[in-house]
Amino acid sequence: MQTIKLMHMYPNMLDLYGDSGNVEIIKYRCKMRDIDLEVSSHVIGDDTADFSRYDIIYLGGGADLEQQILAEDLLKCKDAISDAYKKGTFFLMICGGYQLMGQYYKDSNGEKIPGLGLFDYYTAASTDKGKRCIGNIVIKATLDGEEYNVIGFENHGGQTQNVTSPFGTVLAGNGNCFSSKTEGYMEPSVVATYLHGPLLSKNPKLCDYIINYVMTRKTGEKYTAQPINDKLEEECRQQLFERLLK
Amino acid sequence: MGLKNGLTIFFGKMMVKVLRLIGKDAGNAPGLVLWTLNKDCLKAFKVECPIIAVTGTNGKTSVTNYLNHIFTSGDKKDLKIITNKQGNNLDTGICSLLLGECDFHGRVKADYLVLETDESHVPVIYSKLKLETLVVLNFFRDQLDRNGEVETLILKVKKFLETYEGNLVLNADDPNVARLGLANPNNKNVHYFSVERYSGATDQPYEVGEGKYCPFCNSKLEYEYYQYSHIGKFRCPNCDFGSARPEVVIKDVDLQAPSFVIDGEKYKPSHNSIYYIYNLGAVYTASKLYNISKDVLHDTFEHFEVNNGRLEVFEVAGSKLLVNLAKNPVGANMTLRVMNEHPGEKELLFVLNDNLADGHDVSWIWDINFSVFKDVTRVVTSGSRAYDIAIRIKCSGYDPDKIVVKPDLDRAMESFFSTVGDKFAIANYTAIQPTRAAIRRYKEGTEDAND
Numbered sequence: 001m002q003t004i005k006l007m008h009m010y011p012n013m014l015d016l017y018g019d020s021g022n023v024e025i026i027k028y029r030c031k032m033r034d035i036d037l038e039v040s041s042h043v044i045g046d047d048t049a050d051f052s053r054y055d056i057i058y059l060g061g062g063a064d065l066e067q068q069i070l071a072e073d074l075l076k077c078k079d080a081i082s083d084a085y086k087k088g089t090f091f092l093m094i095c096g097g098y099q100l101m102g103q104y105y106k107d108s109n110g111e112k113i114p115g116l117g118l119f120d121y122y123t124a125a126s127t128d129k130g131k132r133c134i135g136n137i138v139i140k141a142t143l144d145g146e147e148y149n150v151i152g153f154e155n156h157g158g159q160t161q162n163v164t165s166p167f168g169t170v171l172a173g174n175g176n177c178f179s180s181k182t183e184g185y186m187e188p189s190v191v192a193t194y195l196h197g198p199l200l201s202k203n204p205k206l207c208d209y210i211i212n213y214v215m216t217r218k219t220g221e222k223y224t225a226q227p228i229n230d231k232l233e234e235e236c237r238q239q240l241f242e243r244l245l246k
Numbered sequence: 247m248g249l250k251n252g253l254t255i256f257f258g259k260m261m262v263k264v265l266r267l268i269g270k271d272a273g274n275a276p277g278l279v280l281w282t283l284n285k286d287c288l289k290a291f292k293v294e295c296p297i298i299a300v301t302g303t304n305g306k307t308s309v310t311n312y313l314n315h316i317f318t319s320g321d322k323k324d325l326k327i328i329t330n331k332q333g334n335n336l337d338t339g340i341c342s343l344l345l346g347e348c349d350f351h352g353r354v355k356a357d358y359l360v361l362e363t364d365e366s367h368v369p370v371i372y373s374k375l376k377l378e379t380l381v382v383l384n385f386f387r388d389q390l391d392r393n394g395e396v397e398t399l400i401l402k403v404k405k406f407l408e409t410y411e412g413n414l415v416l417n418a419d420d421p422n423v424a425r426l427g428l429a430n431p432n433n434k435n436v437h438y439f440s441v442e443r444y445s446g447a448t449d450q451p452y453e454v455g456e457g458k459y460c461p462f463c464n465s466k467l468e469y470e471y472y473q474y475s476h477i478g479k480f481r482c483p484n485c486d487f488g489s490a491r492p493e494v495v496i497k498d499v500d501l502q503a504p505s506f507v508i509d510g511e512k513y514k515p516s517h518n519s520i521y522y523i524y525n526l527g528a529v530y531t532a533s534k535l536y537n538i539s540k541d542v543l544h545d546t547f548e549h550f551e552v553n554n555g556r557l558e559v560f561e562v563a564g565s566k567l568l569v570n571l572a573k574n575p576v577g578a579n580m581t582l583r584v585m586n587e588h589p590g591e592k593e594l595l596f597v598l599n600d601n602l603a604d605g606h607d608v609s610w611i612w613d614i615n616f617s618v619f620k621d622v623t624r625v626v627t628s629g630s631r632a633y634d635i636a637i638r639i640k641c642s643g644y645d646p647d648k649i650v651v652k653p654d655l656d657r658a659m660e661s662f663f664s665t666v667g668d669k670f671a672i673a674n675y676t677a678i679q680p681t682r683a684a685i686r687r688y689k690e691g692t693e694d695a696n697d
Contacts, residue, residue, distance in 0.1 A: 012458065016387075016395070018612025021638070028641045063395045069464065129398065135606060153607045197609045201637050229646055236633030239653075 003036045004214055007054040009097070010062070010070050011041045017155065019060030019094050021198035026056070029207050032228045035215070044073045051077070051084035055214045059097025061156075061196060064107040064125075067096050071113045074100060078116050085118055090214055091190045094199060098185065098192040099123045099158050108157050119192075120164060121185060125157035132157045137173025137195060138244050139183045143209040151202045151240055152195025160185075160194075167193050172244045189213065202240070204233045251290035254280060255352040258287070258345045274334065277342030288337070288374035291344050291352045297359040297375055298532065301368050301403070302383025302423070304577050305525040306335065309381060310362040311552045312529045317358055320542045325357040335362045337370050365399050369406035379413035379535060381528050385422035386475060387610065388574040396422065400461075404429045413437065415531045417524060418492040419477045425461045427490060437535070439527040440492035441506075444499040444520055446583070447471040447478065453579045453615050460487050473520055474583070475576045494531045499523055501587070511540060515547045517557050521580045555678035557584075562689045567669040569685070571678045573604070575613035578672055585670045586620045593624045595662045596639070597655065597673035597681045598631040604675045608634050616642035624665070626650045628658035629677050655684035663688060 008023055027037040042049065051057060062070070085091060091101070099105040102115040103122035108129050115122070137154045140147055150168060159177040166176065167184025175183035176194070184193035191206070193199060200207040208225040215223035261276045280287045300309045314329045328347050330339060340361060348354045363371060368380070382403070387396050400422055407414065407429035417423040418438035427436040453475045460467055460482035467488070470479040481488030498507040504518035508530055515526060526547060533543060551558075560567040568585075572578035585592060600606050608631045616639050625648060627636045632653040640646045652658035662669065673681040 017607065018609040021609070021612030021641070024612070025641050028643065063397060065397055069459070153609055155607060197607075198612050201612070201634070201641065232633055232636045232640055232646060232649070232651065235651070236637060239633060 001034055001036050002215065002218070003038050004030055004056065004211070004218075005038050005040065005054045006056040006058055007049075007051060008039055008041045009057065009059045009074075010043060010066075011060070012043055013066040013070055014060035014062040014094075014096055016061045016063060016095070017153070017196040018198050019196055022060070022092065022094070022200045023058060025198065025200040025207055026210065029204065029225070029228070030211060033211070033225050035211070042077070044070055048077050048080050051080045052087045052089055054084065054089055055218065056090045056092060056210065057081070057084060059091075059093045059100065061095025061097060063096075064109065064111075067100065067105065067107065067113055068111065071100070074116065075114065081116060082118055085189075088189055088217055090210055090217075091192070092199075092210065093190075093192040094196055095156055095194050098194065099160065101192060102160070103162075105158060119185060119190075121160050121162045123158040123160040125159065129157065133174035133178055133194070135173055136240070136244050137175070137183070138171040138241070139168030139173070139175070139195070140171055141168035141186070141206070143205060144212070148203070148205050149237075149241065150193075150195065150199075150206055151237060151244070152193070152197040152199050154194040155196070156194050167191060202233060202236055204230050250284065251352065254284045254287050254290040255345075255348065256350060257283070259348070259350055262345055274336075274339050274342055276345050277338035277340070280341055280345065281338050286374065288341060288344075288371060291348055291354055291375065293344075293354045293359060293375055295354075295356050295358055296378040297361065297372075298379040298381070299361045299363045299368065299372065299377055300381045300383070300528075301363045301365050302381075302417075303365065303386040303388045303574060304521065304580075305383045305528070306362045307331075307554070308522075308552045308556050309383060309525050309528050309532075310360055311554075312525070312546060312550060313360050313532060315550050316529065316533055316538050316542055316546050317360065317536070319546060320539055326355070327358050327360055328354065328356045329360040330362050335364045335367070337367045340367075340371055366402060368403050372406065372410075377410070377412050379415065379532060380407075380410070381415040381532050382417065382423045382426060383525065383528055384417055384420045384477065384576075386574050386576040387613070388605075400425070407433075411435065413532075413535055415439065415528060415535075417477070417528065418490055419473065419479065419524075421461070421467060421476065421480050421488070424490060425487065428462075428487075437494070437531050438490050438492040439494040439496070439531040441473060441496040441499060441520070441524055441527055443471050443479065444473060444523075445501065446520060446587075447473050451476065453576065453613075460485060462487050473524075474580065477524070494527060494534065496523060496527050496530075511544075513544060513547045516549065516551065519557070519580055519584050521576075522557065555673065555682055558682070560685055560689070562685060563663050563692050564666040565663060565669050567671060567685070569671045569673065569678075569682065571675070572672045573675045575610050578611075578614045581670065581672050582615065582618060585622075586618055588668060588670075590668060591621045591623045592668040592670060593626070593662065593665065594622055595626045595628065595658065595669065595671040595681075596635045597629040597658070597671070597677040598627065598635040599629045599674055599677040600631045601676040604677075611635055611638045614638070616644065619644060623667075624648050624650065626652060626658050626662045628652050628655050628681075629674075632658075655680055656687065659684050659688040663692075 166182035465484040472478040
């Protein structure tokens with residue numbers, strides 16, 4: 001049996017909107033393909049591990065307070081994380097995790113939290129705490145050359161700008177900023193997004209895209225995850241597209 | 247009464263009268279209109295009796311109903327209590343309630359007002375109506391898209407409490423609540439309650455929780471044990487937080503009996519869930535402030551039922567069904583605990599809506615711990631987000647072939663009751679009343695058919 005190693009960063013702090021569900025879904029979909037997902041975690045104060053040992057690095061979303069508290073620790077991991085990124089580890093980042101990998105995040109109290117600077121984008125939230133992008137969202141992404149509608153729920157005060165390669169174009173909802181055309185950030189080995197819900201629950205092909213990427217990289221051969229029973233997911237998507245894309 | 251206040255009340259009363267004349271239940275509308283016209287409209291009411299408010303994420307409706315029952319029990323049957331039993335707990339709802347009850351001068355005549363109050367509305371309402379007692383039960387993550395982050399909500403209530411000097415009944419075992427006792431160091435009327443470790447408590451957290459860090463010094467809180475979620479015996483290793491001496495301590499909790507001991511007396515409650523016992527702790531502590539007799543408390547704890555979708559029992563077509571409202575992960579986890587502790591095979595119905603009052607965001611279902619399913623032979627899901635909850639349960643490792651999705655409630659009931667046995671139902675906020683109605687419709691339908 002193959003094993004995929006996932007590093008869950010700050011699971012006790014970046015877990016605002018059921019974000020740990022993404023790990024549960026990856027684990028489930030791996031298991032259905034006879035792949036074992038081994039989950040490790042990094043919390044504040046842990047030694048800076050060799051992050052390139054992991055196949056996937058995952059960061060969820062958190063409240064402003066938690067992001068403030070963990071920022072310092074995250075900066076200590078900067079070299080190890082960018083080493084993993086350069087070597088091709090897959091990065092999945094939601095909301096706060098997305099923001100912290102950019103240049104900086106200026107929170108709703110006006111406090112500037114430095115990001116890891118892995119990517120060029122930067123984020124600033126309105127100091128009016130009531131001004132947030134909240135609601136169901138559908139974006140059109142391209143996975144392995146195929147268009148795929150990704151459904152989720154966004155709830156963020158942060159407005160992210162200077163995104164060179166977005167995750168998708170917005171079909172319904174806000175995206176990176178209020179009424180923006182684009183959402184998230186993507187490279188072949190990176191998906192960074194404001195979509196929770198959790199993200200992977202209603203987008204099984206996105207989860208399989210990650211599994212395919214990781215397995216292909218590990219084995220050196222093109223890997224395509226075998227279809228599994230996704231009847232519930234398909235019906236769910238159908239129902240929501242009808243509702244949200246009218 | 248000032249001219250503006252006088253006009254406000256006059257206009258409001260007329261509105262209620264007209265609505266009643268045309269046969270409409272006044273509901274929330276008059277309060278909403280009044281609030282829009284005059285943001286200070288609550289100041290126009292003259293309330294001379296004590297106001298008791300109950301707030302917190304979970305248990306507000308139950309505790310309010312218990313207090314209402316207790317205040318009119320024993321030798322106090324003639325007392326007039328004004329209360330929002332149905333959980334109409336926002337500023338506009340409470341405004342509508344008072345409009346319906348007051349005279350044309352805005353006078354509200356009652357012995358007590360017992361008001362369930364939404365956490366985020368506590369400051370706006372009680373900066374205008376004089377509050378005598380505030381009961382705070384707990385703070386959990388709940389409808390984040392509507393309420394914002396839990397911390398924001400707590401800070402709102404804390405700010406109000408900084409100048410509040412009335413009675414404050416607080417759950418000492420919830421760090422999010424206990425911290426409020428320090429909001430106003432001059433308030434001498436802070437009363438904490440606590441529940442001693444029970445058999446289901448764990449050394450490590452079992453369900454998702456908030457309040458992992460000390461609100462005063464950001465140190466990680468240390469727990470001796472967790473009763474459920476982040477409720478338990480905690481203390482901050484760095485500062486004194488967590489050292490408050492509770493005035494009411496529930497001891498010897500025995501969920502099998504069920505029974506517990508307070509102030510040396512044994513009580514036999516009608517339900518056996520730990521979160522329900524915390525609710526009774528709050529009820530007891532508030533009752534103490536109003537010299538309620540022990541006989542009334544014994545009788546209430548043993549016999550009173552809130553029903554209304556709160557641990558409500560139905561007998562349908564040979565099956566026994568327990569229905570419980572769950573608006574957030576902690577509420578759902580509690581029902582799953584009750585279900586798992588129930589011996590033998592059972593089936594679960596989960597009704598999930600995503601209407602405005604539920605919060606449009608249903609991602610909270612991923613914080614429910616479904617991996618603990620024990621002897622659950624089938625799951626039926628329903629509501630506008632029936633598929634979301636089905637996927638959630640599937641990804642916890644449950645066989646998708648045992649999940650039946652029926653977004654329409656009546657179809658869901660047909661499927662749910664197609665087998666006979668022990669059943670449990672969880673429904674979220676806007677789903678609970680339609681679920682109860684659908685159960686009754688199904689029950690009546692089958693009983694008619696058997697006539």
